[in-house]
Amino acid sequence: MDKKSKSLSKNQKIILDFIQKNKKPVKAYSILSNVQKKGINAPPQVYRALDRLIEIGKIHRVESQNSFVACKISNCDTPHETVFSICNSCEIVSEINDPKLFKHLKAFKDNDGTKFDGYNLEFFGTCKSCINKQIENIQY
Amino acid sequence: MDKKSKSLSKNQKIILDFIQKNKKPVKAYSILSNVQKKGINAPPQVYRALDRLIEIGKIHRVESQNSFVACKISNCDTPHETVFSICNSCEIVSEINDPKLFKHLKAFKDNDGTKFDGYNLEFFGTCKSCINKQIENIQY
DNA sequence: AAAAATTATGTTATAATATAACATTATATT
DNA sequence: AATATAATGTTATATTATAACATAATTTTT
Numbered sequence: 001m002d003k004k005s006k007s008l009s010k011n012q013k014i015i016l017d018f019i020q021k022n023k024k025p026v027k028a029y030s031i032l033s034n035v036q037k038k039g040i041n042a043p044p045q046v047y048r049a050l051d052r053l054i055e056i057g058k059i060h061r062v063e064s065q066n067s068f069v070a071c072k073i074s075n076c077d078t079p080h081e082t083v084f085s086i087c088n089s090c091e092i093v094s095e096i097n098d099p100k101l102f103k104h105l106k107a108f109k110d111n112d113g114t115k116f117d118g119y120n121l122e123f124f125g126t127c128k129s130c131i132n133k134q135i136e137n138i139q140y
Numbered sequence: 141m142d143k144k145s146k147s148l149s150k151n152q153k154i155i156l157d158f159i160q161k162n163k164k165p166v167k168a169y170s171i172l173s174n175v176q177k178k179g180i181n182a183p184p185q186v187y188r189a190l191d192r193l194i195e196i197g198k199i200h201r202v203e204s205q206n207s208f209v210a211c212k213i214s215n216c217d218t219p220h221e222t223v224f225s226i227c228n229s230c231e232i233v234s235e236i237n238d239p240k241l242f243k244h245l246k247a248f249k250d251n252d253g254t255k256f257d258g259y260n261l262e263f264f265g266t267c268k269s270c271i272n273k274q275i276e277n278i279q280y
Numbered sequence: 281a282a283a284a285a286t287t288a289t290g291t292t293a294t295a296a297t298a299t300a301a302c303a304t305t306a307t308a309t310t
Numbered sequence: 311a312a313t314a315t316a317a318t319g320t321t322a323t324a325t326t327a328t329a330a331c332a333t334a335a336t337t338t339t340t
Contacts (some may be wrong), residue, residue, distance in 0.1 A: 009307090114266075121262075184327090
C-alpha cells in the first residue's frame with residue numbers, strides 16, 4: 001500500500017477538509033484559527049499535517065504566497081510537479097492541468113544534463129474577473 | 141531614463157555587492173549581519189533595498205528558499221520571468237538561460253485565454269557535485 | 281535657483297511564518 | 311504481545327517580513 005492510499009489521521013483530515021472548503025489558498029495561521037474549535041491548538045500540529053498532505057499530494061504549497069491549496073488534479077501522482085496561475089490582484093490561484101506543458105517541463109534538462117525530479121511553476125497575471133472590475137471602475 | 145539605468149543608492153549598492161559576491165543565494169538576515177559594519181542596522185533597510193533590486197532585475201527571490209540571488213543574465217530585461225534549478229542537497233541555485241524554454245513559457249495561455257505578465261519556475265534535483273559526493277560515500 | 285515631489289534613509293516596535301525539542305499516545309508491523 | 315512507526319500535544323523560540331513614523335537626499339518642475 002503506498003502513501004497515497006493510506007488513510008489520513010484525525011488532524012490531517014480536519015486540515016485537509018478545511019483547505020478543500022476554500023476556493024482560495026489559505027495560510028497556516030488562518031488554518032490554525034479556523035480549526036481550533038476542533039481541538040488543534042498549536043502551530044506544529046498544523047505544519048505537521050501540512051507537510052504530510054503535501055508529501056502525499058493532497059495539497060500544494062503556493063511558494064510566492066506562503067499559502068496552501070488543495071490539489072485539483074484527480075488521482076494526482078506527481079505532487080512535486082506543479083503549475084499554478086496566480087492573480088496579482090485578488091490572489092486567487094488556479095492549478096493548471098496542461099499535459100503538453102507538463103511533458104515539456106518533465107523532459108527539461110539543464111546544460112550539465114542534470115535531470116530534475118520536480119518543479120514548481122507559478123504564472124502571474126490578472127484574472128478575467130479582476131480585469132472586468134478594473135474596467136467597471138474607470139471614471140470618465 | 142528607465143529604472144534599470146538609474147544609479148543605485150548607497151544601501152542598494154552595498155547589498156547588491158554582497159549578494160553578487162556569493163555563489164549561493166543569501167537570506168535577508170544573513171545579508172543584514174554581513175553589512176552591519178557598513179552602517180546598515182535594521183531589517184527594513186535590507187528589505188527595501190531587496191525590493192528595489194528585484195524591481196530593477198538586479199537580483200531575484202528564490203521563492204522556495206526565501207533567499208536572494210544575483211541575476212546572472214546580462215542586460216536582463218525580464219525580471220519577472222525567471223527559471224532556476226535548485227539542488228535539494230546543497231541548495232545551490234543556478235539561473236537557467238534557455239531561450240527556447242523562455243519562449244514557450246512566455247507564450248503560455250490558460251484555458252480562459254488569460255495572458256500572463258510573469259512567471260517563476262523552479263526545478264528541483266541533485267546537482268552533479270552532490271551526486272558525486274553521494275557515490276564517494278557509499279560504504280561497501 | 282527655489283519649490284515641490286519623489287525616493288531613500290534611519291529607527292523602534294511588532295506581525296507573520298515556521299521549527300526545535302520533548303513527553304505521550306495511537307496505529308501498524310513483525 | 312512486542313516492537314516499530316507515525317501522529318499527537320505542548321511550550322518555547324527561531325526566522326522572515328512589515329507597519330509606522332521622522333528625517334534626509336535626490337530629482338523634477340516651475
